[in-house]
Amino acid sequence: MKGITKSFYGIRANDEVNFEVRPGEIHTLLGENGAGKSTLMNILCGLYTPERGTIKINGEKCFFKSPKDAINAGIGMLHQHFMLVPVMTVWENVALGDKELPQVLPKNKVIEQIKELSDVYGLSVNPLAPVWQLSVGEQQRVAIVKLLYRRAKVLILDEPTAVLTPQEARHLFRVIKKMAEEGHGIVFISHKLDEVLEISDRITVLRKGRNVGTVAKEEASKEKLAEMMIGKRVAFAIDKPIQNPGKEVLNVKNIKVLGDRGRLKVNGISFSLRQREILGIAGVSGNGQEELAEALTGLRKPISGKVFVDGDDVTTGNPRDFMKRRVSYIPADRKGTGLIANMNLRENIALRKYWKSEYTRFGFFINWERIAGHTGKLVERFSVANPSLSYPVRLLSGGNMQKLMLARELSDNPRVIVAVQPTWGLDIGATHYVREVLVSQKEKGSGILLITDDLEEILALSDRIAVIHGGEIVGIVDNPDKVTEEELGLMMAGTKLEKYPVYDLKEDELE
Amino acid sequence: MPRLIIERRFKTPFILSIVFPLLSIVLALLTSSLLLLALNVSPLGALKGMINGALGSWYGISEVLVKAIPLVICGIAVALAFTMKVWNIGAEGQIYLGALASAAAVRYFPVENTFFMLSVMAVMAILAGAFWGGIAGYLKGRWNVNEIITTLMLNYVAIHLVDYFVYGPWRDPSSLGFPMTAPFPDFARLPTFGGTRVHAWIFLALIIVILYRVVIRWTRWGFEIRAIGENQRAALYAGIPYIKNVVLVMAVSGALSALAGMGEIAGLQGRLQHGFSPGYGYTAIIVAWLARLNPWGTVLVSIFMGIIMVGGETLQVIMRLPLASVQVIQGLILLFVLASEFFRNYKVRILSGDGR
Numbered sequence: 001m002k003g004i005t006k007s008f009y010g011i012r013a014n015d016e017v018n019f020e021v022r023p024g025e026i027h028t029l030l031g032e033n034g035a036g037k038s039t040l041m042n043i044l045c046g047l048y049t050p051e052r053g054t055i056k057i058n059g060e061k062c063f064f065k066s067p068k069d070a071i072n073a074g075i076g077m078l079h080q081h082f083m084l085v086p087v088m089t090v091w092e093n094v095a096l097g098d099k100e101l102p103q104v105l106p107k108n109k110v111i112e113q114i115k116e117l118s119d120v121y122g123l124s125v126n127p128l129a130p131v132w133q134l135s136v137g138e139q140q141r142v143a144i145v146k147l148l149y150r151r152a153k154v155l156i157l158d159e160p161t162a163v164l165t166p167q168e169a170r171h172l173f174r175v176i177k178k179m180a181e182e183g184h185g186i187v188f189i190s191h192k193l194d195e196v197l198e199i200s201d202r203i204t205v206l207r208k209g210r211n212v213g214t215v216a217k218e219e220a221s222k223e224k225l226a227e228m229m230i231g232k233r234v235a236f237a238i239d240k241p242i243q244n245p246g247k248e249v250l251n252v253k254n255i256k257v258l259g260d261r262g263r264l265k266v267n268g269i270s271f272s273l274r275q276r277e278i279l280g281i282a283g284v285s286g287n288g289q290e291e292l293a294e295a296l297t298g299l300r301k302p303i304s305g306k307v308f309v310d311g312d313d314v315t316t317g318n319p320r321d322f323m324k325r326r327v328s329y330i331p332a333d334r335k336g337t338g339l340i341a342n343m344n345l346r347e348n349i350a351l352r353k354y355w356k357s358e359y360t361r362f363g364f365f366i367n368w369e370r371i372a373g374h375t376g377k378l379v380e381r382f383s384v385a386n387p388s389l390s391y392p393v394r395l396l397s398g399g400n401m402q403k404l405m406l407a408r409e410l411s412d413n414p415r416v417i418v419a420v421q422p423t424w425g426l427d428i429g430a431t432h433y434v435r436e437v438l439v440s441q442k443e444k445g446s447g448i449l450l451i452t453d454d455l456e457e458i459l460a461l462s463d464r465i466a467v468i469h470g471g472e473i474v475g476i477v478d479n480p481d482k483v484t485e486e487e488l489g490l491m492m493a494g495t496k497l498e499k500y501p502v503y504d505l506k507e508d509e510l511e
Numbered sequence: 512m513p514r515l516i517i518e519r520r521f522k523t524p525f526i527l528s529i530v531f532p533l534l535s536i537v538l539a540l541l542t543s544s545l546l547l548l549a550l551n552v553s554p555l556g557a558l559k560g561m562i563n564g565a566l567g568s569w570y571g572i573s574e575v576l577v578k579a580i581p582l583v584i585c586g587i588a589v590a591l592a593f594t595m596k597v598w599n600i601g602a603e604g605q606i607y608l609g610a611l612a613s614a615a616a617v618r619y620f621p622v623e624n625t626f627f628m629l630s631v632m633a634v635m636a637i638l639a640g641a642f643w644g645g646i647a648g649y650l651k652g653r654w655n656v657n658e659i660i661t662t663l664m665l666n667y668v669a670i671h672l673v674d675y676f677v678y679g680p681w682r683d684p685s686s687l688g689f690p691m692t693a694p695f696p697d698f699a700r701l702p703t704f705g706g707t708r709v710h711a712w713i714f715l716a717l718i719i720v721i722l723y724r725v726v727i728r729w730t731r732w733g734f735e736i737r738a739i740g741e742n743q744r745a746a747l748y749a750g751i752p753y754i755k756n757v758v759l760v761m762a763v764s765g766a767l768s769a770l771a772g773m774g775e776i777a778g779l780q781g782r783l784q785h786g787f788s789p790g791y792g793y794t795a796i797i798v799a800w801l802a803r804l805n806p807w808g809t810v811l812v813s814i815f816m817g818i819i820m821v822g823g824e825t826l827q828v829i830m831r832l833p834l835a836s837v838q839v840i841q842g843l844i845l846l847f848v849l850a851s852e853f854f855r856n857y858k859v860r861i862l863s864g865d866g867r
Binding site: 339 | 742
């Protein structure tokens with residue numbers, strides 16, 4: 001790919017970007033959110049047309065009118081969401097979209113080919129299993145098999161480890177290396193620097209839509225890559241002051257919570273959270289974390305069990321009951337649950353305040369001047385970069401959105417903070433800021449429940465770690481400095497370890 | 512090979528949001544002239560006839576206002592529901608039910624005092640409309656029943672309910688078999704102005720427009736509705752009750768449309784009769800949509816619709832055009848204006864073959 005240029009809304013997402021992959025090479029594309037990685041790859045897959053620039057495959061100039069052309073040219077992309085049909089079986093999914101197959105699908109032939117591919121690359125899948133029964137890791141293998149079945153020569157893997165346990169990720173890395181050995185060109189997209197260094201042959205860094213440079217693995221280091229990504233030196237370490245935890249602020253007793261489809265997602269979880277403590281909940285996403293967080297903020301009612309905040313039973317409370325007890329929530333989907341994208345900064349801050357008497361007139365009208373004043377102060381304190389308070393939130397960067405949400409949720413010095421993936425998708429600078437804010441809030445006395453699948457984050461911040469799998473706590477780590485990633489990974493996959501027992505709270509401790 | 516590239520607009524320049532609707536009206540008229548030529552009618556003459564009929568005399572202008580009154584009221588009613596992303600397609604039925612309720616008031620509790628009689632009629636209409644809208648709202652809030660279907664179906668129920676009464680028990684014996692009630696007594700009529708058919712609801716319409724603006728912009732309730740409309744999950748997290756609001760919004764929306772229905776019979780027809788609304792409730796959906804839920808936009812679009820309607824009637828009378836052809840012209844204008852919405856949101860660029 002040479003001189004690729006593409007603009008959206010007059011902003012150059014790709015500006016004269018060059019990128020190449022050789023057969024048998026694992027080439028990582030690295031960059032912060034908004035650096036232009038996705039744009040570049042979407043151009044390669046035929047989803048976007050570049051304004052300028054050329055794509056050559058095996059020296060031949062190509063012009064993709066649609067994703068179909070790109071597939072025919074041997075380019076396959078593993079999306080973060082796998083784009084499989086859940087009700088169909090594995091082999092049906094693989095055969096889906098193959099125009100060369102006759103109308104009556106040759107089932108056995110397809111299954112044979114799947115088995116062959118599985119053997120060669122170590123991708124064990126059961127061709128007859130329906131996709132919805134498979135774990136996320138297995139679904140990912142199906143998606144890869146599908147790409148290989150389509151004879152993809154260049155495979156683009158978009159943050160493939162985000163949904164995996166460390167063990168599954170390691171397995172995936174073996175598959176990737178095998179694919180490279182077999183002569184495929186691999187484009188690996190990630191922002192986790194450790195794994196990038198582990199797997200890549202070469203690394204190309206993008207920043208603000210431009211090439212910063214391409215380095216061979218031998219010349220790269222974590223610090224150097226980070227500096228290339230954001231253009232200045234960055235500190236990685238976060239001070240984790242050890243505090244004496246205080247009074248218990250949140251107590252969860254054997255709660256069971258149903259998911260959206262009525263399936264049991266949280267299956268009897270108990271724990272207690274104290275002031276000045278960060279309790280990390282580690283686990284692969286989709287193991288009940290979202291449902292747990294929603295049950296602790298009033299968005300979802302547990303079907304059994306109890307939730308106490310400061311000793312008050314709030315099990316059946318609505319979100320406002322939790323708010324009144326100063327429980328704050330930093331949801332994973334900023335633009336979904338946290339903020340209203342089309343509303344402006346003032347209105348988003350108002351969401352937590354507009355019904356309080358000091359922000360209304362005659363109990364009926366909203367006192368927008370007062371809300372604006374409050375917003376102004378918060379925006380300054382949390383350094384949310386914004387052109388004006390009437391600016392729609394959707395036009396802010398991810399980092400500024402998250403800062404705005406922190407500003408709103410931390411403004412009344414919360415007792416409990418439920419933070420889910422608080423740094424997901426943020427650039428290094430914003431990530432660091434968010435973590436610092438959480439730690440300083442802990443020092444001010446909040447109890448923080450940190451729910452994330454980012455092990456680095458959980459190890460960096462937590463005072464205790466509980467590992468969740470299949471809606472249950474499989475182990476509690478009292479001393480995060482001593483635990484290894486392997487041990488956490490095993491527990492995330494559901495293995496109980498004797499070293500880390502789940503201690504039950506006795507009835508009388510609750511009183 | 513040149514290709515068309517379609518991109519979302521980041522921002523629509525203000526000038527374009529005026530140019531596109533005007534341009535689309537011109538295009539619609541050009542297309543209509545083909546039809547008119549086929550009918551051996553001069554297109555220019557027809558256009559002149561339309562404009563003359565609607566705006567060429569005080570009478571024409573007053574008739575435009577007469578049509579605009581129910582459109583503004585119902586336009587605001589559906590805009591309120593649309594703000595919350597609740598698709599109330601039921602304004603038409605709510606108009607009919609409101610009219611039915613106020614006619615019932617005239618029939619069963621006649622009070623020989625204009626003010627009290629009209630008040631009773633209004634209260635009855637409000638209750639009936641609120642109930643009718645509230646049903647769909649409750650079904651939506653409690654069991655997530657699609658409100659588009661329920662409101663649409665309730666339209667048929669309401670319209671046929673009115674038919675039952677005007678063909679049956681309430682039919683005026685002296686109406687020579689026409690499906691209508693006896694004329695209302697004078698104390699059950701809304702005052703009209705200056706010898707025209709413009710009636711008192713013109714003020715009600717203006718009050719509703721202003722109230723809508725105030726509620727949406729400045730009140731807690733307005734903020735809640737907007738929050739739910741923009742992002743239901745975030746609104747839920749902010750502690751905004753969904754069921755209560757969806758019932759309330761549908762009830763208010765229904766009540767407003769019902770008042771418009773009362774205006775039609777107490778201000779205009781002077782009796783309840785079969786088919787008294789020529790689809791105002793449906794046109795109101797287009798009004799709210801084209802006005803982008805903006806209150807003053809609703810007024811402007813309603814007047815525009817009034818011009819099309821009155822102009823069309825003139826064509827029928829003066830140029831002896833069949834009703835169907837007039838409706839084709841009206842339909843074409845709407846179709847082009849609605850289609851131009853696309854260009855407001857997207858821009859089309861032409862790309863030459865080599866990707867440059």
